[in-house]
Every structure is written in C-alpha cells, then in structure tokens.
Amino acid sequence: MNKFFIVLVHTYLSKLKSKSFLISTAITLLFILGFMNFDRIISVFDQEQSETSVVLVLDETGELYEALESNMTIINPTIELREFQDAAAEAISLIKDGEVEGMIELSLSASGLPQGTYQAMTVVEQMLPWQLEQALQQVKEERVTSNLNLQPEEVASIYAPIEFERIAIAETAKTETELNQARIFVYILLFIIYFSVLMFGNMIATEIAIEKSSRVMEILISSSSPIQQMFGKIFGIALLGLTQYALIFLVGVLSLRQRLSTDAFGPELGEMIIGQGLPLHLIGYAFLFFILGYFLYATISAMLGSLVSRIEDVNQMVAPMILLIVAAFFIAMFGLTNPEAKIVTITSFIPFFAPMIMFLRVGMLSLPLWEVLLGVGILLATIVLMAWAGARVYRGGVLMYGKSSSLKDFKRALQLSKKEKQ
Numbered sequence: 001m002n003k004f005f006i007v008l009v010h011t012y013l014s015k016l017k018s019k020s021f022l023i024s025t026a027i028t029l030l031f032i033l034g035f036m037n038f039d040r041i042i043s044v045f046d047q048e049q050s051e052t053s054v055v056l057v058l059d060e061t062g063e064l065y066e067a068l069e070s071n072m073t074i075i076n077p078t079i080e081l082r083e084f085q086d087a088a089a090e091a092i093s094l095i096k097d098g099e100v101e102g103m104i105e106l107s108l109s110a111s112g113l114p115q116g117t118y119q120a121m122t123v124v125e126q127m128l129p130w131q132l133e134q135a136l137q138q139v140k141e142e143r144v145t146s147n148l149n150l151q152p153e154e155v156a157s158i159y160a161p162i163e164f165e166r167i168a169i170a171e172t173a174k175t176e177t178e179l180n181q182a183r184i185f186v187y188i189l190l191f192i193i194y195f196s197v198l199m200f201g202n203m204i205a206t207e208i209a210i211e212k213s214s215r216v217m218e219i220l221i222s223s224s225s226p227i228q229q230m231f232g233k234i235f236g237i238a239l240l241g242l243t244q245y246a247l248i249f250l251v252g253v254l255s256l257r258q259r260l261s262t263d264a265f266g267p268e269l270g271e272m273i274i275g276q277g278l279p280l281h282l283i284g285y286a287f288l289f290f291i292l293g294y295f296l297y298a299t300i301s302a303m304l305g306s307l308v309s310r311i312e313d314v315n316q317m318v319a320p321m322i323l324l325i326v327a328a329f330f331i332a333m334f335g336l337t338n339p340e341a342k343i344v345t346i347t348s349f350i351p352f353f354a355p356m357i358m359f360l361r362v363g364m365l366s367l368p369l370w371e372v373l374l375g376v377g378i379l380l381a382t383i384v385l386m387a388w389a390g391a392r393v394y395r396g397g398v399l400m401y402g403k404s405s406s407l408k409d410f411k412r413a414l415q416l417s418k419k420e421k422q
Contacts, residue, residue: 007232015240025244029251036255056084056091056103064106064114064139071135095121104132114140183336186363189286193293193356194329200241201297204233205305209314230394234298285362292379293355303390328353332360339364349375351382
C-alpha cells in the first residue's frame with residue numbers, strides 16, 4: 001500500500017509541476033476572469049472606438065430621411081446619418097478618403113415601399129448595415145400602417161408577442177422554468193465531463209507510454225507491482241483534476257462575489273449564472289457521474305497505454321475509446337432537446353455512455369430512483385470489471401516493447417501477464 005501512495009504522490013506532483021498543467025490552468029483561469037468581466041473588457045475597447053460613425057444618406061424620394069434618422073437614433077445613437085444632396089460619385093469619393101463610413105441610397109420600390117442600397121469600402125462589417133436595415137424596416141412598417149389607417153395602439157397589438165404557457169400535468173414533472181434552468185446547467189456540466197474524461201484519460205495513456213519509451217518502466221516494475229502503478233497513476237491524475245477544478249471554482253466564486261458587491265451589472269450576471277437558485281442536486285449528480293466516468297475511462301486508458309511503447313502510437317490506440325466518448329456526447333446534445341427519446345433512454349444504461357447520458361436524464365427529467373440506482377449500479381459493475389481486466393492487461397502490457405498499435409496486442413499482453421504471475 002505504501003508503494004501505491006508513492007506512485008500516486010509522484011504522479012500527482014510531477015503533473016502538478018509540469019508546464020502543460022500550469023499553462024492550461026492559467027489559460028482556464030484567465031478565461032473565467034474574462035467571462036466574469038466581459039462587459040468591462042468590451043467597455044475598454046468601446047472607449048477606444050467611441051468615435052461616431054458617419055453614414056451619408058442619398059434620399060431620392062425626399063421623404064424618407066427624417067424617419068430613418070429618427071429610428072437610427074433609437075437603435076444606435078453612435079451612428080450619425082447625414083443627408084447628402086450631391087451625386088453618388090462624390091459620396092463614394094468621401095468613403096475612399098476615409099471621411100465617412102459609408103452611404104445608403106433610399107428609393108421606393110414598384111409597390112411604393114422603401115428600399116435601400118448600402119455602399120462601403122468593404123462589407124465585412126455586419127453590424128452597421130444590419131442596423132441600417134432594421135431602421136429602414138421600421139420606416140417601411142410605419143408607412144404601411146399609416147396607409148392602412150392603423151392607430152399606434154393597433155400596431156403595437158399586432159407586433160406584441162402572444163402569451164403561450166406550457167404546463168406539465170404530471171405532478172413530478174418539472175416546470176418550463178426549471179427545465180430551462182436545468183438545461184443550461186446540464187449543457188455546461190456535460191462539456192466539463194466530456195473534456196475532463198477525454199483530457200485526463202489521454203494524459204494517463206501518454207504518461208505510461210512516456211515511461212515505457214524512456215525505459216523508466218523497467219525500474220518502476222522492480223520497485224512496485226504493475227497493479228499499484230496502474231491505480232496509483234489513475235488516482236494521482238484524478239487528484240490532479242480535482243485540484244485544477246477546485247482552483248477554477250474558487251476563482252469563479254470569488255470573481256462572482258466581487259461583481260455582485262461592487263458592480264451594478266453584478267445582479268444581472270448572478271441571475272444569468274445562478275438563476276432562481278443553484279440546483280445543488282445537479283452539482284452532486286455531476287460530481288458523481290464525473291467520478292464514475294473518469295474511473296471507467298481512466299482504467300481503459302491505462303490499459304491501452306500499457307500496450308504501446310512509443311508516444312506517437314498513443315492516439316491511434318486510444319482512438320476507439322475517444323469515439324465512444326464523442327458518440328456519448330453527441331447523443332447527450334441531442335437529448336437536451338428530447339430527453340425522453342428512446343435512444344437516450346437505452347444508451348443511458350450502456351456503461352460507456354451512462355456518465356453523460358444518465359446525468360442528462362437526471363437533470364432534465366424526474367426519474368424514478370430505481371432507474372438512477374440501476375444506471376449507477378451497472379456503471380460501478382463495469383468499472384470493477386474493467387479494472388480487473390485492465391489490471392491483467394496492464395501487468396503484461398508494460399513488459400511489451402516495440403511497435404504496437406493494434407488491439408490484437410491484448411492477447412499477447414494477457415499471455416505475458418500469466419507468465420509474470422508464475
């Protein structure tokens with residue numbers, strides 16, 4: 001047992017001090033800080049680009065400019081419209097000289113409705129033309145409603161959204177508000193589970209391949225059993241992942257608290273992230289299925305990593321496992337819009353898909369307890385089975401050297417495992 005903890009601590013500390021871990025953690029923390037302060041970052045650039053954009057208006061009708069300017073002031077007051085009486089060629093010359101942003105020519109269609117043509121140096125910028133289009137659309141609506149002799153109240157009633165409420169009859173069913181909130185959390189946590197299992201599983205396989213390629217494995221085998229090495233690495237990487245997520249969670253919570261207490265935008269940010277209340281049961285289920293999914297795929301990763309002795313062969317060996325994870329992720333994404341679909345229900349009991357899909361169903365539906373327990377039980381049984389099989393393959397796989405990138409090497413690894421026991 002002491003040797004197991006030695007491997008665990010060595011794996012944890014070596015990865016904790018590695019440049020890849022430090023850089024990835026720093027980037028993630030910067031992303032969290034950037035997300036929490038996104039509006040402040042945008043305001044800094046807005047201050048640098050606070051100059052008014054000037055757009056020339058060539059109104060062939062002589063009656064659309066004032067209405068367009070009035071609507072544009074409401075949509076975006078930083079865009080200044082200037083009525084231009086000269087020829088279009090002179091306006092184009094001003095655009096080329098950089099004195100104005102662009103120009104819009106206004107005219108009436110055959111049916112007597114407003115239409116426009118926007119010209120600028122490039123059409124890469126999308127926001128300004130879109131806002132001009134929206135302002136002109138409002139001019140059109142005003143003219144049409146005026147021709148129909150509609151009152152402003154009547155127009156408002158036409159464009160007012162309908163009241164449409166969804167009510168679940170089943171007593172245990174979640175309300176629409178609860179579903180929307182759960183969908184956001186499930187979506188975020190699914191990504192966390194997906195990338196974590198993918199990243200840390202690949203880290204385990206690569207770590208074993210590096211040790212084999214550098215012949216360090218031969219020294220490790222003489223000092224501790226392969227089984228202790230395997231589970232020491234699995235638990236060491238798990239501890240590393242929990243450390244990283246603890247840092248991310250701490251920085252996120254502190255940033256949110258700072259915004260809530262010092263910024264007028266803070267309550268809106270808190271409402272967007274937390275909603276009507278933090279669904280703690282979802283956090284608990286996410287942690288449970290994250291741990292179960294990690295140990296399942298970590299065991300498989302360690303087993304596959306033990307079969308290769310070159311780092312460049314790792315990706316090819318773990319490709320089938322990655323395909324399983326990707327398939328589970330896509331089914332889960334589909335399940336966000338239809339969690340009661342048969343494919344979602346069936347795959348939630350398949351152990352390789354259960355970490356993400358059973359978690360999805362728990363978050364989106366009111367499942368009976370026996371379904372959750374059955375899914376967790378199947379997953380636990382599979383983890384035990386894979387740990388047993390993985391330990392046998394690992395015992396022989398770490399003794400294999402040379403080019404090895406085929407699943408046929410399982411048989412050879414099992415044979416070496418039996419000889420090593422004897």
